[in-house]
Amino acid sequence: MRHKTYILRGVSAVVAAAAVFAAAGCSADEPRREFTVPKALCGVSVPVDALSRLLPASGKKLTTEADGSTDDVLLCKINVDDVMVLALSRERIVAGDSARHILYTQLRITQPKFAEGTSIAYADDAAVSLLKCRGADVQNEDISTLVKVLKPARSDESAMKSLITDYTAKVKKQGPCKKRSSY
Incomplete structure (x- = not known):
């Protein structure tokens, strides 16, 4: 039972890390706003x-x-x-x-x-x-x-x-x- 718990935690950590890297990769490739919006x-x-x-x-x-x-x-x-x-x-x-x-x-x-x-x-x-x-x-x-x-x-x-x-x-x-x- 303990073995399954560690595997699930490990899979969850890998999925979470992959999501963070994927989000970081997408935002780095997308153009972004560098100008200031006028008041x-x-x-x-x-x-x-x-x-x-x-x-x-x-x-x-x-x-x-x-x-x-x-x-x-x-x-x-x-x-x-x-x-x-x-x-x-x-x-x-x-x-x-x-x-x-x-x-x-x-x-x-x-x-x-x-x-x-x-x-x-x-x-x-x-x-x-x-x-x-x-x-x-x-x-x-x-x-x-x-x-x-x-x-x-x-x-x-x-x-x-x-x-x-x-x-x-x-x-x-x-x-x-x-x-x-x-x-």
């Missing part, structure tokens, strides 16, 4: 965890580029190893469009999910939000934000929802609605 996109802080889940699982160098002005039109691009993997655009638009309509006309996404009522429409690889600027002292306009994940980045519906919701809330806190000019 902000074009001057607006973002949830790092959500952005991390959308970015590629591997890569050496991450860069961000901003084109346009922060007032009217802004394009923020994230590149990993010189390949654009995520684009975020923000612009002032004529009041009255919907997040769903923008997501459909820009990216042909037909069945998005919604957050914040219907002011945010999202899918696993894209999202749109609308901030409505209304009131006696502001111009009657909307601010649209569109986020699109491009390959080799990863699609993740919950991460996209978190990213667009948090980003939109931070933009709103900045008070982006333009004051009405007095003529």
Whole structure:
């Protein structure tokens, strides 16, 4: 009986050791992420965890580029190893469009999910939000934000929802609605 116990323990130890070496061998061969996930996109802080889940699982160098002005039109691009993997655009638009309509006309996404009522429409690889600027002292306009994940980045519906919701809330806190000019 004792002999069988030692054999079973020995087999268990060999199996455990083989599993450790196999796991170590696999992870050494797989490419890994060497870049740092940014805490902000074009001057607006973002949830790092959500952005991390959308970015590629591997890569050496991450860069961000901003084109346009922060007032009217802004394009923020994230590149990993010189390949654009995520684009975020923000612009002032004529009041009255919907997040769903923008997501459909820009990216042909037909069945998005919604957050914040219907002011945010999202899918696993894209999202749109609308901030409505209304009131006696502001111009009657909307601010649209569109986020699109491009390959080799990863699609993740919950991460996209978190990213667009948090980003939109931070933009709103900045008070982006333009004051009405007095003529």
